[in-house]
Amino acid sequence: MEKPTDPTAVIMNRLQEREREQILILSICKALSEAETKEEFHFVVSDLLKEHLSFEDFIFAFSNEAETAYEIFYQLTAPKTQDNKTYSTADGFFDACANNADTVIFDLKALTERKNNIPDYLHSINTKGFKNGIGICLPYSKGSRNVLFLFFRNTTAFTRESNRIIRGIATQFSITFRNLKMTERYESNLAELIRLKSTPELKKVPVKKEEPQGFYGIVGKSEAMQQVYELIQQVAASYSTVLIFGETGTGKELIASAIHQLSLVSNEKIVRVNCASIPENLIESELFGHEKGAFTGATEVRIGKFEQAHNGTIFLDEIGELPLELQGKLLRVLQEKEIERIGGKNTLKVNVRVIAATNRLLEKEVVEGRFRSDLYYRLNVFPIALPALRDRPEDIELLGNFFLEKHSQKNGKKVKGFSKKVINSMTAYAWPGNVRELENMVERGTLFAKEEMIKEMSFPEIFKTESTISETDFYIKTLQEVEKEHILKVVQKCGGRISGPQGAAVLLDLPGTTLISKMQKLGIKKGHF
Numbered sequence: 001m002e003k004p005t006d007p008t009a010v011i012m013n014r015l016q017e018r019e020r021e022q023i024l025i026l027s028i029c030k031a032l033s034e035a036e037t038k039e040e041f042h043f044v045v046s047d048l049l050k051e052h053l054s055f056e057d058f059i060f061a062f063s064n065e066a067e068t069a070y071e072i073f074y075q076l077t078a079p080k081t082q083d084n085k086t087y088s089t090a091d092g093f094f095d096a097c098a099n100n101a102d103t104v105i106f107d108l109k110a111l112t113e114r115k116n117n118i119p120d121y122l123h124s125i126n127t128k129g130f131k132n133g134i135g136i137c138l139p140y141s142k143g144s145r146n147v148l149f150l151f152f153r154n155t156t157a158f159t160r161e162s163n164r165i166i167r168g169i170a171t172q173f174s175i176t177f178r179n180l181k182m183t184e185r186y187e188s189n190l191a192e193l194i195r196l197k198s199t200p201e202l203k204k205v206p207v208k209k210e211e212p213q214g215f216y217g218i219v220g221k222s223e224a225m226q227q228v229y230e231l232i233q234q235v236a237a238s239y240s241t242v243l244i245f246g247e248t249g250t251g252k253e254l255i256a257s258a259i260h261q262l263s264l265v266s267n268e269k270i271v272r273v274n275c276a277s278i279p280e281n282l283i284e285s286e287l288f289g290h291e292k293g294a295f296t297g298a299t300e301v302r303i304g305k306f307e308q309a310h311n312g313t314i315f316l317d318e319i320g321e322l323p324l325e326l327q328g329k330l331l332r333v334l335q336e337k338e339i340e341r342i343g344g345k346n347t348l349k350v351n352v353r354v355i356a357a358t359n360r361l362l363e364k365e366v367v368e369g370r371f372r373s374d375l376y377y378r379l380n381v382f383p384i385a386l387p388a389l390r391d392r393p394e395d396i397e398l399l400g401n402f403f404l405e406k407h408s409q410k411n412g413k414k415v416k417g418f419s420k421k422v423i424n425s426m427t428a429y430a431w432p433g434n435v436r437e438l439e440n441m442v443e444r445g446t447l448f449a450k451e452e453m454i455k456e457m458s459f460p461e462i463f464k465t466e467s468t469i470s471e472t473d474f475y476i477k478t479l480q481e482v483e484k485e486h487i488l489k490v491v492q493k494c495g496g497r498i499s500g501p502q503g504a505a506v507l508l509d510l511p512g513t514t515l516i517s518k519m520q521k522l523g524i525k526k527g528h529f
């Protein structure tokens with residue numbers, strides 16, 4: 001096209017050219033700002049930039065400010081190369097450009113002939129026949145020195161207009177480079193996190209040696225307890241549902257807590273629900289929550305225990321007491337990992353590890369129709385049976401001393417041990433209330449102790465094993481004591497239940513409320529049975 005000679009037309013022509021340039025610069029900046037991956041960056045360079053700047057190769061190099069080496073972040077003719085190779089910043093090439101505010105133009109052929117220590121990538125570019133190049137130092141970006149190199153087949157390809165365009169987009173280059181580096185770092189951290197979480201050896205939790213305070217607060221060195229610790233360690237790091245069986249007071253809650261502490265969600269919550277202590281009509285709302293106005297009295301939204309335990313652990317204690325109707329709902333939650341608040345229209349996803357515990361024989365409950373077999377199988381994925389205290393007599397003295405120290409400290413006493421006679425009686429006693437009963441007895445003994453040793457401890461006669469009831473142990477009991485022992489025995493027989501069809505009150509032919517007040521009068525507490 002013929003160039004205008006009229007001065008006004010020349011100026012108008014230049015202004016239009018500049019306007020076109022500005023539009024191009026803006027569109028390149030926009031494309032660069034939208035590049036979220038190296039592939040997208042590659043498309044901006046190979047399509048948009050190459051078309052307007054006519055280069056044959058394009059290199060983006062960077063070095064951290066304090067470092068004496070630089071790396072190539074991107075090269076048009078080798079976009080996939082990411083070998084983290086470094087080059088000296090003092091190679092007479094990078095530094096020449098990085099320390100110059102102007103665009104540096106160089107003759108590649110002459111450069112490769114003159115210097116033999118120039119970086120290898122320049123040699124390979126030279127062999128492709130690209131004659132000359134330019135280097136531009138980009139604006140500083142958070143401690144990173146960035147240099148852009150463009151290589152051309154002939155010397156006339158890089159024009160003043162090209163230079164203006166490159167200068168116009170230079171800042172955006174540095175910003176895009178920083179964003180891409182941050183994304184790379186984020187993705188590599190994420191990949192490392194996923195790898196750590198899914199590597200079986202790393203999932204394995206180191207075996208914790210027994211310390212004075214026991215295994216995560218559980219005291220006991222017997223073979224039976226060692227097996228329990230082993231099971232805890234095996235299952236803790238998985239997401240498996242655990243079902244803990246054991247008589248009352250054997251420490252089921254402690255086991256659940258140890259599993260949670262050793263799990264991958266130990267920094268999340270463990271939410272405990274005692275299925276026996278919540279009135280039947282409130283259990284559903286307790287577990288799954290309710291919406292405002294869902295039923296009379298529902299004046300506020302209630303977040304259920306499952307929602308509270310999201311991403312953590314839920315401990316369903318005394319699961320055997322869960323009413324049949326709710327067993328079906330619980331099963332659905334376990335299968336679908338979704339809950340619905342009462343009165344709610346939406347289902348909510350919950351990611352919860354379930355640990356359940358019971359002192360009932362669930363198989364028997366299933367046979368007798370009180371527990372759904374499908375729920376039983378769903379819960380019984382990894383059963384842990386806790387031994388009764390009488391079945392691990394070697395732990396009794398250890399536990400006794402542990403509680404003695406605990407309660408002596410708590411009550412400001414200086415009791416240091418038990419007499420041999422008390423140890424013998426403790427070891428021989430049947431402990432129907434297991435560790436809880438032992439703890440209560442020791443606490444009482446500590447409170448009443450007048451010397452440094454506990455020399456006397458009276459055990460309910462009814463639970464003494466035959467061999468230990470010697471002639472000398474016999475003494476006349478008061479009627480109150482007999483009544484207390486009898487009630488304890490019946491309550492124990494009923495698995496701790498007072499009211500209801502299987503409760504002790506029915507067997508004793510008493511109204512539940514009368515039995516409860518009698519027990520209070522006689523000083524019978526939950527810990528005794």
Ligand SMILES: Nc1ncnc2c1ncn2[C@@H]1O[C@H](COP(=O)(O)OP(=O)(O)OP(=O)(O)O)[C@@H](O)[C@H]1O
Binds near residue numbers: 217220252255359435
């Ligand atoms: N091995 C143990 N080491 C230390 N303390 C224990 C041990 N076992 C139980 N205890 C203590 O005994 C008490 C009863 O334990 P826990 O509540 O865990 O028993 P449980 O089996 O869940 O009883 P329940 O079936 O009646 O709910 C708690 O105070 C607990 O800390």
